[in-house]
Amino acid sequence: MSLKTYREAINEALLQEMKKDENVVVIGEDVAGGAGTNGEQDAWGGVLGVTKGLLKHFGRERVIDTPITETAIMGMASGAALTGLRPVAELMFVDFMGVCFDQILNQTAKFRYMFGGKAVTPLTIRTMYGGGLRAASQHSQCLYPMFTHVPGIKVVVPSNPYDAKGLLTQSIRDNDPVIFMEHKNLYDLSGDVPDESYSIPFGEANFTREGKDITFIGMGQTVDICNKVADTLKKEGKTSTVLDLRTLSPLDEDSILEASEETGKVVIVDESYPRCNIATDISALICQNSFDSLKAGIKMVTPPHTPVPFSPPLEDLYLPSEEKVLSAAKEIL
Amino acid sequence: MSKDLHPITMPKWGLSMKEGSISKWNKSIGENIKKGEMLLEIETEKVVNEMESPEDGTILKFCAKEGDTVPVGSLIALYGESGTSEEVINEFIEKFNSNFESELSKEVEEEENNEKVKIGDLDINYIKNLNSKDKNILFIHGFGGDLNNWMFNQDDLSKEFNTYALDLPGHGLSSKTIKDASLSFLSEIIIKFCEENSLSDINLVGHSFGAGIAIKCASENNDFVKSLNLISPIGLGDEIDASYLDNFIISDSRRDLKNELEKLYFDPEIINRDLVNEILKFKRIDGVSESLQLIKNEIINNEKQKINLRNEVDKLLIPTTIIWGKQDAIIPQSHTEKINEKINIKIIDDCGHMAHTEHPNEVNAIIRNTISS
Structure with a gap:
C-alpha cells in the first residue's frame, strides 16, 4: 500500500x-x-x-x-x-x-x-x-x-x-x-x-459517506464535490450519504435505491449535458421504484444545456460546484 | 488535580482511528455509574461500539454531546464525587485541554507503525506496542481476518504487556500467495516470528483458525509458550459452518459479503459498509482467493472439520483458557464439553464467533487472568 x-x-x-x-x-x-x-x-x-x-x-x-x-x-x-x-x-x-x-x-x-x-x-x-x-x-x-x-x-x-x-x-x-x-x-x-494487482467488479457502486439527512449521488469527479459538501453539512449537524456510481453500465440500481431510501432526499450531481444524462436516468429510476420513500423532489445539479465555454469565468459558472450542490441540498433539507 | 475527579476520553480502537463520534450517552449528569456499565455508544469510520465505565462514580460534566466528533484522546466527560464544585471542574478541564493540545501537536509526526519481517520468502506484516514490560502477548487472527481484528484488545492490554499482532500469510498486508496452509507450517512461521523479535517467552491469544495455530505452537514448544487464550478455536469437534468459509471466499459484492459477515456476530448491527469495504479490498487482491481456498481445504473436508486437536489440548501443561460466544454460529460452543478440567472455560452470553470484538472488555479481563495465573 x-x-x-x-x-x-x-x-x-x-x-x-x-x-x-x-x-x-x-x-x-x-x-x-x-x-x-x-x-x-x-x-x-x-x-x-x-x-x-x-x-x-x-x-x-x-x-x-x-x-x-x-x-x-x-x-x-x-x-x-x-x-x-x-x-x-x-x-x-x-x-x-x-x-x-x-x-x-x-x-x-x-x-x-x-x-x-x-x-x-x-x-x-x-x-x-x-x-x-x-x-x-x-x-x-x-x-x-x-x-x-x-x-x-x-x-x-x-x-x-x-x-x-x-x-x-x-x-x-x-x-x-x-x-x-x-x-x-x-x-x-x-x-x-495497494502495490499488488486487484480488480473491482463492475456494477457495484461505493458508499463514501453514510448519513441520515440527505443523499448525494455522484460519478467521476463529482464524487469529490459531493464528499466535500457532505463534510460541510456535517459541521452544521446534518449527516449525508454519498454514493459513487463507479460504473454507469452496468448500473448498480440496488445501491441507488438503497441510498435514496436511506434519507428520502436526493441530490444527483452530473457534469454532463442536462438532457438525457445520468442524473435524469437515475432520477427516473428512483421515481419509478421508490417514489413513496421520497420526502422532497429530486434535485439535479448539472451544467446548463450549452457547449462548455472557453472563457474561464464562464466555465467556472458552467460546471457543478460545491456552492451549487450545497445550495441545492439546502433547498430540500 | 483533584483525586476524586477523573477524565473520560475518546478511546483509540485500532490504528487507523483518528476520531470518533458520540452517538449516544446512556447516562445523564449527576447519575451514578458503576464500573463495567455501558456508558456511551461511539461510532468510528469502521464500527459502532459501546464504551464501559472505567470505575464507579458520578457523572459531573459532559464535554462532548451526542453527534459531536472529536479526536482520539479528547476529553468527553468527567466523573468523580458528586458535589464537586464547578470551579474545580472547570480548572480540571482547562488543564487537561492545554496538556492535550500539546500532545496533539506532537503526534503529527507519528508514522503508521505497521512493520514487516521476512520469514522464508514471505513478508509478515505486524504491529507491536512495546512498553518494556516483562510479559509478551502475540495475537493470531482467524480465517479471513487480519491484525485489525484485535483493535479493541491490543491497545488495552498494552498497558501491562508488550503486545504483537500479525497478519497471517495470505492476509492483511502480509504476502498474499502461499503454498502451504498447514497448521505445522503456520506454527513454524509464528515460532520464527518470535525468534526474529527475540522473544524468549510468549503468551498466545488466538482466534478460531488462529487458535488452532496457537495450540500447535504450544504443543510443540511447551517451554516457550507460557499461556494460551483460545477464542472459538478449531479442532475441538467436527461441526463447523462450512458454507460460511465457501461463501466468504466467493462473495464479491458488498451485499453478499455483508450477509456472510453477519453470521460472525450475535448482534449483526455491528457491521457497517466501511467494514465490509475493507474486507472486500483485501479479498480483491490477486492471489487472496486461492490462499483462502488453500486454508479452507486444510480446515474442512466434506463439510466437517478435519483437524482434531483434542489430544494436544489434553496434554497442555500451561495456563489455558477457552473463550466462546454462547451464540457462535460458525463453530458451536458445545465443543467445550468434555474438555480436560485443568483448562478454564469461559462462555460469553449474547456473543457470536467474534468474542474479542463483540465483548472486548470481558475478553481482555479473561486474558489478564489467564496470563497472571
Whole structure:
C-alpha cells in the first residue's frame, strides 16, 4: 500500500496487466511517443503522460503509436480484440468519439450479440473527459451518457486512484468492450493504492459517506464535490450519504435505491449535458421504484444545456460546484 | 488535580482511528455509574461500539454531546464525587485541554507503525506496542481476518504487556500467495516470528483458525509458550459452518459479503459498509482467493472439520483458557464439553464467533487472568 496519483494508478494497472498477459497491447496517438528521437525511451507517453514508461518494458510491438485517425485506432483495436488480443486503445479526448463512433456503436458493441455469443471482444477504450482545464468546447465534454445509451458496451467512471487501478484491471480482464473514462482534473489526485494487482467488479457502486439527512449521488469527479459538501453539512449537524456510481453500465440500481431510501432526499450531481444524462436516468429510476420513500423532489445539479465555454469565468459558472450542490441540498433539507 | 475527579476520553480502537463520534450517552449528569456499565455508544469510520465505565462514580460534566466528533484522546466527560464544585471542574478541564493540545501537536509526526519481517520468502506484516514490560502477548487472527481484528484488545492490554499482532500469510498486508496452509507450517512461521523479535517467552491469544495455530505452537514448544487464550478455536469437534468459509471466499459484492459477515456476530448491527469495504479490498487482491481456498481445504473436508486437536489440548501443561460466544454460529460452543478440567472455560452470553470484538472488555479481563495465573 502506498500513496499514488490517479495517473500513477492507471499506469500501474497497465504495467501489471501487460506483464501478466502478453496479449495486452496499448494502441493510440503518441502512447509511446518520441519515435526516432534521442529521448525515445523516456518519451512523454500520451498527451498527459499516463502511458509513460510502458515503452521501455514492452517495446513498440506492444505499445503502438498510430496515425491521427480515431476510426483506424478503434477499427484496428476491435479487430485485434476479436482475433485474440486484449487491446487497450486510447481515444485521446472523448470529444473525438464522433469520428470513430460507428466502429464502437455498430461493430464492437454488436459482435457478441450478432454472432450468437460466439465472438468475444475484450477491448478497453481509455479516454479523457471533463471540463475545468480551459480547453474549450471541443476538449471538455463528458459524453458518457452517449456510451451508456448503447447496449453491449460497459462504461466506467472512476473517481479516485484506488478505484482507477482496480476498475482498469477489471476492464482489461473483462471479455466485453469497456469505455474507461478518466477525468482530466483527477490525474493529480492521490490516495492509498495497494502495490499488488486487484480488480473491482463492475456494477457495484461505493458508499463514501453514510448519513441520515440527505443523499448525494455522484460519478467521476463529482464524487469529490459531493464528499466535500457532505463534510460541510456535517459541521452544521446534518449527516449525508454519498454514493459513487463507479460504473454507469452496468448500473448498480440496488445501491441507488438503497441510498435514496436511506434519507428520502436526493441530490444527483452530473457534469454532463442536462438532457438525457445520468442524473435524469437515475432520477427516473428512483421515481419509478421508490417514489413513496421520497420526502422532497429530486434535485439535479448539472451544467446548463450549452457547449462548455472557453472563457474561464464562464466555465467556472458552467460546471457543478460545491456552492451549487450545497445550495441545492439546502433547498430540500 | 483533584483525586476524586477523573477524565473520560475518546478511546483509540485500532490504528487507523483518528476520531470518533458520540452517538449516544446512556447516562445523564449527576447519575451514578458503576464500573463495567455501558456508558456511551461511539461510532468510528469502521464500527459502532459501546464504551464501559472505567470505575464507579458520578457523572459531573459532559464535554462532548451526542453527534459531536472529536479526536482520539479528547476529553468527553468527567466523573468523580458528586458535589464537586464547578470551579474545580472547570480548572480540571482547562488543564487537561492545554496538556492535550500539546500532545496533539506532537503526534503529527507519528508514522503508521505497521512493520514487516521476512520469514522464508514471505513478508509478515505486524504491529507491536512495546512498553518494556516483562510479559509478551502475540495475537493470531482467524480465517479471513487480519491484525485489525484485535483493535479493541491490543491497545488495552498494552498497558501491562508488550503486545504483537500479525497478519497471517495470505492476509492483511502480509504476502498474499502461499503454498502451504498447514497448521505445522503456520506454527513454524509464528515460532520464527518470535525468534526474529527475540522473544524468549510468549503468551498466545488466538482466534478460531488462529487458535488452532496457537495450540500447535504450544504443543510443540511447551517451554516457550507460557499461556494460551483460545477464542472459538478449531479442532475441538467436527461441526463447523462450512458454507460460511465457501461463501466468504466467493462473495464479491458488498451485499453478499455483508450477509456472510453477519453470521460472525450475535448482534449483526455491528457491521457497517466501511467494514465490509475493507474486507472486500483485501479479498480483491490477486492471489487472496486461492490462499483462502488453500486454508479452507486444510480446515474442512466434506463439510466437517478435519483437524482434531483434542489430544494436544489434553496434554497442555500451561495456563489455558477457552473463550466462546454462547451464540457462535460458525463453530458451536458445545465443543467445550468434555474438555480436560485443568483448562478454564469461559462462555460469553449474547456473543457470536467474534468474542474479542463483540465483548472486548470481558475478553481482555479473561486474558489478564489467564496470563497472571
